[in-house]
Amino acid sequence: MTTDAPTSGQSDLAVELRNIDKAFYGVKANDDVSFRLARGEVHALLGENGAGKSTLCSILAGLYRPDAGEMFLHGVPTAFKSPKDALASGVGMIYQHFRLVANLTVAENIALGHPDTGIRLDQKKLQTEAAELGDRYGLPIDPAARIWQLSVGEQQRVEILKLLYRNADVLILDEPTAVLTPQESKQLFTTMRQMADEGRSVIFVSHKLQEVKEVSDNVTVLRHGRNVGGVATADAQTEDLARMMVGRELVLPTRTDTTEAGSVVLAVSGLRVQGDRGLEAVSGVSFEVRAGEIVGIAGVSGNGQRELALGLNGLKTPTAGRVFIGNFDVTEASVLSHMYAGMSYVPQNRLGVGLAPGLTTEENLALKAFRKPPYSRGSRLLPSAFRSEGARQIEEYDIRGVRPGLPIRLLSGGNLQKALIAREVEMEPKVLVLHSPTRGLDVGATQAVRNQALAERARGVGVLLISEDLDELLALSDRLLVLYEGQVVGQMNAEDATAERLGLLMAGEREDGRR
């Protein structure tokens, strides 16, 4: 085994970064950032999405090379050429999107790339070692399981074990709690603390103030690619951290009124949908959405949310159950019929499913409405309408960074989402399905998206909000459903909902005592 605690180095400073610059396509992601990480601490890297946290971590982990600046590891000047280099020096990163090979087993993923001498791959020995390591850190895992069979929380455990197996003494966790239930997050924090107590250093990347307060020793705040200050966590008030992070007071739109909802616009009964691997992903879901209300669907990702959204939109034909939009039975109807019946859909995957990355912004904005005037007459497209309508929507929905004739994929995440929502809202739908609409967006864009959802609600649209962000669900929804393993395991009015109650349901605890 190669998992003994790291031996003590010369310096108490595990890592020091000095004056790091890194730009992508001319946009500065890191601008003169300096950062110090002590041995045995949990150090939070706080900042909004797009503040440069991931970039800084990727530089430290050897994935990106800085344009300028210096790096010191245990006081020694260092330049990593690759993640392999960094790992060999004990610096490992757990990316927001896990870097696990889905078709390989847990043990194989843990062994992958390990610099151990020897040629043979001893599956049995590996699996024993992986299981032992998991037990030691309170991360139980089935070493023979293939990654695609695991839940997201379990996959994260594999990522952590991978680094511990290499005996990494600097562990970088990029937004690790984004995919976890509150209870799973607690368990993760215990593990992080245990690793720090062993003398390892943990970088905890987050934009969630509560979690930063809960787990870290020190905080460094990034904003617009710059380091705007560092403090000891114990000395910092949540409000101060928020101001440092955003640069102004942080106010996110919240549902304020409790108007009566109207007639049923979306009725789903006994819906069953298959997942990509042929297993049932949605197993008999029933609910209604009324005009002028927001119904939130909570759940850890991978519990059937995606398939539910696809089933509602006709992108996957349900195997059983019925879907009504108003009075129309659209269960087996085409995607186009869903659209004409009044369904709009903002998918989780903005680029690729939602938008056509290579087309221009104007073309993307017209991608649903082009079949009718003013965009076309008969089979002929009218370019002038694309331009004028496009200009109007870009103005109205505040889509920034649009350059005429260039593909939409060059826009930032927030502006992509604004464009996507503009297109869907312009269809004047009866039902609007939003799937993780603010994931990965900065505060400004999140504000705009939330406002848009509330505006649609006020206009009498029935909004179905599928999200993993509990704060967002609690802030916007009139009613909440919890999806677990393809079933609705709980529903409640917003007044009765708390993060704790939702978290327990999301983890599969049933309120009626059964499991």
Add this chain to the structure above:
Amino acid sequence: MNESQLILTMVAAVGLGTPLIFATVGEIITERAGILNLGVQGMMLIGAVTGFWATFQTGNLEFGVVIAMVCASALSAVHAFTSITLRVNQIVSGLALALFGSGLASFLGRAGSEPLVGHPSRAQFEPILTGGIADIPIVGPLLFGHDPLVYLSWLVAGAASYYLFRTKMGLSLRAVGEDPASAEAAGVHVSKVRYVHVLIGGALAGLGGAYFSLALTPTWQDDPIGAAGWIAIALVILASWRPWRAVFAAYLFGAAERIQFTLQTLGEPWSDIPSTLLAMLPFILAIVAMIVLTSGKRARFLGAPAALGIPYFREQR
């Protein structure tokens, strides 16, 4: 069909299948790294002509085989460079390689003041065991009556299987073909792994090509390998990217190629079937096998590397 004809067909199937084993195992190794190399036909032809030439010059068979592998591997390096370093479309690059290799082999066979074309080889691979054990009925000719390259092909398939699933390099290889970004994050050098295995794939294709010109039909002619390179690409799917299955798949196709000759010897009514029709048999078999294998739920278990044919950019955001 009587018993001796069945045995004869099977022995012939082994011969015809052997070059397919080399090429298919080579392509499996290449594709396991996530690189699709459709240039197998070109690499085999280059192997066939350079191997033939080297033996023609020296009379040394082993030297011919080594030269064939080196030259075909060098050709595959072109594909490795375009698809790994330049990240061009792998299908286009592979097809270009196939056409280029075919043309070059044909040219080399006719070049110089003393062209190779029409010449018999100065040496050829012969069965290593004669008499005794090889004369045992049925088992003898099937297992012991072959030339050394047949046994080498079994060894190559077995070694490739062990390499893929029981060694650390094999694990890195599979990971690179499934998910290069994850492999890289785990410390695997993606480009290096891809380069090495494209070159190994090329060398094995060259070995397959040399089998034609130094064992199967040891004379240089313009089109010595038929469509073996294309069939090998189909066999990769039939073998579901597993080297051992490639052996059986290759023999199945060897038998399909042989069957037309067998039918000729059976007399009426079998010999009335036009031979041009029978020549299509392997290809029809290939199409049917693909449809059966890739339809419905079986496709999931097929095991195509998830990143096959997709260029990898490290700093892509």
